[in-house]
Amino acid sequence: MSAEIRRITQTSFMFLLFLIHLQVSAQHYSEIKTNIPLDSIRLSDPYILADKTSKMYYMTGTGGKLWKSKDLKLWEGPFTIVETDPNSWMGKRPMIWAAEIHQYKGKYYYFATFTNRDVIIDTVKGNKIERRASHILVSDAPDGPYKPMEDETYLPADKPTLDGTFWVDRDDKPYMIYCYEWLQNWNGTVEKIQLKPDLSGSIGEGELLFKSSESPWSKERTEDGEIKPNKVTDGPFLFETQTGKLGMLWTSWVFGDYVQGVAYSESGTLDGPWIQEKEPITPPNFGHGMMFKTFEGKLLMALHSHRVGPNGNYIRIPNLLEVDDREDKIYVYLKN
Template identity: 70%
Template sequence: MILSLFKYTLWACTVTLLCVTDKIAAQNVAPAVKTDLPLDSIRLSDPFILADKPTQTYYMTGTGGKLWKSKDLKKWTGPFTIAQTDPNSWMGPAPMIWAAELHAHNGKYYYFATFTNKAIKLGEGLERRACHVLVSDRPEGPYVPMRDSTYLPADKLTLDATLWSDTDGKPYMLFCHEWLQNDNGTIEKIALKPDFSGTTGSPKLLFRASDSPWSREKNKDGSDRPNKVTDGPWVFRTQTGKLGMLWTSWIYDVYTQGVAYSQSGTLDGPWIQEKEPITPPNFGHGMLFRTFDGKLRMSIHSHKSVNGRTIRYPKLFEVDDSGDKLVVGKQLIDGR
């Protein structure tokens, strides 16, 4: 467990360092916008793609909070700065932005993201990190705050917010409760107000990291145990009506994505974990979108080492949702 904790702490520090570097080079200074960028030339964790029908444009964002746009998924233009946070809020003047998502709803566009204020500490030196939602009239932003100053308890480290409207007709924010704080990461839900300007009620647990049969880490005595990490939930429904959820953890030191299915067909579950990961090793934090010609795709990131540094970059996979269970197909080399 000590070795495992060291690995995760080292990984978290690496991600933090990369994000801080991105802030200095890209957020505090206007980024240089480039055109005709191949997908695999973009460095990006947690890639999210909105296929916006009104503009017939694909919009991609993720960790770092920037935006790229494309007409064909092959060539991209960006990055653009789109988030305008309140410097007087708990986020501070220059929050780190993680795992941003874009959702269109009732004529508006919503920016679900995790914001970190390094100046605020929550016990044992943990930086305040929480999910929040911004709004815009346009997919390209700017995205600005709404009414409520917080969406989740201020003393709870949360991340990787996403959106799902359940069978009760209500919208919900799904999120992870950080394993660094509870030592067994969770995926939870909380009801959103109809205009997404805040939340109502209390969070409800859906499942824990330890429920996974495929994730692994080492105990102090060298024996295996389930991994602590929950990351990147994404809810979907197959064409047969089966409700599923992608989510990511680790198999020892390999980032890996699994899937669970709800027996009840609602967010309340119970959620039954598949025995094996759904994607190849070294891929995680995936989401699904449908292209303008109707093809289902998974946007996901992978890793490679460049001059001793871990670089994260987006990839696309073919996906088949015609049955009760999602089937991931081949990786698309050029993004088509």
């Protein structure tokens, strides 16, 4: 091949790459939608940060994308905000579940569950368990980009953990509260682990807060027809009522229905003991909730509704419910 032909071929190849880049950029740009009503968004595990600095609501959840809104009614997105390290335990394209954004000491922290489907850590009762763990990324802005910090792992590599959330306890120390997934222990738990002051890693080992089997409201039926507490723990979220009562939202199942319950700490700290409410606080097929205050001071719960679509896939839609927290227990106002 002559030098002239080689130069033309290289030029043509570079031009082709440029066209592909333009096409990909245009596709990425076209994915951003505006003026989207909340009930038109399909999103599991919604988490909403009301950012006072920008006067903007930021919503994320499973899938790792971000939506923005000024009024909670019309939304813009989805934006890509996460930059993981392909050489880390997460792999090149980790699944992202139950993402949350927390503002703490001048920075924004992205708590999420990452799954590397190419790595199997255990096999229990015939089920292969993928490498999955709660992890934290950091950014200087609420809309990212969120990047890894100092520690490669926060929780043991041989245990599947998920749905990590954030709480600063009365000892003024930061903690991650997370679920140890039932797939390995067959009795899911909610646990805590202390974090470094800048949240860049964890300190010590996880400590048990409560087990799924302690719930009086979650239920499942065994193969022989026996009814027992459901084994799933999902979506913890910590809050304090106006009276200072420490509570925790968490979700499980009542047979085939995804339902949210609540527990309260007798000591007012993460150490509990945690007393489970006897009944769920949401209707069937509403769950994985969190609470936030609007810029006008109204307390709302964000959670997703959950139903099976015609093709058998779950359809999950973000919902907002008003909450009263003036007493030692919260009360949720259900939609008519």
